[in-house]
Amino acid sequence: MTGLAERLADLASGAMLHNARVTGLSRHSPEFIRVELSAEAFRKATWVPGAKLQFRPRRGSMNLRTYTPVSWDAARGVTELIAYTHGDGPAAQWLGQAAEGQTCEVFGPRRSIDLRDATGPVLFVGDESSVALACALRTVNRDVSHVFEARDPAGLVDVLAQLGIAERVAVVATAADRAELLRQARDDAMQAPYTLVVTGDAATVHAVRRDTRGWERKPRQVKGKAYWAEGRTGLD
Structure with a gap:
C-alpha cells in the first residue's frame, strides 16, 4: 500500500476497531495458542457462542483475521481465543511474537455460526x-x-x-x-x-x-x- 493508503487505513480503523490488551498467553502446542484479551468494549458487547472476533495484525492495512472466541466474560471485559497459528502470515507472525501487555485492534464480536439452537445430540x-x-x-x-x-x-x-x-x-x-x-x-x-x-x-x-x-x-x-x-x- 502507498503511504497515503496506509494512513487512510489507520484513520478508518480508528472508527471501526477497539483497542484490546493481551492479559494471558499459553501454548498447547507449537501451533495452538490460547490468548486472553481484555477491552472495555467487551463489557458492552453481546456474545453468542459461535460468533467471530476479528483483529488487525498489521497497521497500515485493513486486512483483518478472524478467530472464534471460546468464552466471553462481559463483567470483566475479557474473552479467550484458541488460535491455530500455522503458516507465516501476518496473524501467525503477530501471535508468535505476542506477549502479555501487548495491545491489538479488534472488531466484533460479529455473527458467524449461532450455536445456541444446537440442542440435543x-x-x-x-x-x-x-x-x-x-x-x-x-x-x-x-x-x-x-x-x-x-x-x-x-x-x-x-x-x-x-x-x-x-x-x-x-x-x-x-x-x-x-x-x-x-x-x-x-x-x-x-x-x-x-x-x-x-x-x-x-x-x-x-x-x-x-x-x-x-x-x-x-x-x-x-x-x-x-x-x-x-x-x-x-x-x-
Missing part, C-alpha cells in the same frame, strides 16, 4: 481451524461427537485433550479424497434427531454436505461454514 466435523468452535460449543452443549481431520492427528488429539475434549473424539489424517473422514462421520451419525456442525476447509464442508444426502441417519439440521480454502485468503 450434535455431530461436529472439522479440522485444526475448527477447534475453537468446538470449545465454544461446549459452553452450550456437551452431548457432542467429534470427527476431525488433521495434518498431525496425534498432535491434535493431545491438544484436544488439554482443552477437555477427550471423549467421543475421532481424528483422521487429512486426505484429498476425505474417504476416512466421511466414513467416520457416517458411522458417528446418531439414531436420534441430531444437529450436524461442519466447518473448516471449504472443500471438506462441501464434501460432507453432499455425502449426507446418502446417509441412512440424516441430520435434522446442518450448520456449515467454510473457514478457509486452498489458494484463497480472507475467506471469512
Whole structure:
C-alpha cells in the first residue's frame, strides 16, 4: 500500500476497531495458542457462542483475521481465543511474537455460526481451524461427537485433550479424497434427531454436505461454514 493508503487505513480503523490488551498467553502446542484479551468494549458487547472476533495484525492495512472466541466474560471485559497459528502470515507472525501487555485492534464480536439452537445430540466435523468452535460449543452443549481431520492427528488429539475434549473424539489424517473422514462421520451419525456442525476447509464442508444426502441417519439440521480454502485468503 502507498503511504497515503496506509494512513487512510489507520484513520478508518480508528472508527471501526477497539483497542484490546493481551492479559494471558499459553501454548498447547507449537501451533495452538490460547490468548486472553481484555477491552472495555467487551463489557458492552453481546456474545453468542459461535460468533467471530476479528483483529488487525498489521497497521497500515485493513486486512483483518478472524478467530472464534471460546468464552466471553462481559463483567470483566475479557474473552479467550484458541488460535491455530500455522503458516507465516501476518496473524501467525503477530501471535508468535505476542506477549502479555501487548495491545491489538479488534472488531466484533460479529455473527458467524449461532450455536445456541444446537440442542440435543450434535455431530461436529472439522479440522485444526475448527477447534475453537468446538470449545465454544461446549459452553452450550456437551452431548457432542467429534470427527476431525488433521495434518498431525496425534498432535491434535493431545491438544484436544488439554482443552477437555477427550471423549467421543475421532481424528483422521487429512486426505484429498476425505474417504476416512466421511466414513467416520457416517458411522458417528446418531439414531436420534441430531444437529450436524461442519466447518473448516471449504472443500471438506462441501464434501460432507453432499455425502449426507446418502446417509441412512440424516441430520435434522446442518450448520456449515467454510473457514478457509486452498489458494484463497480472507475467506471469512
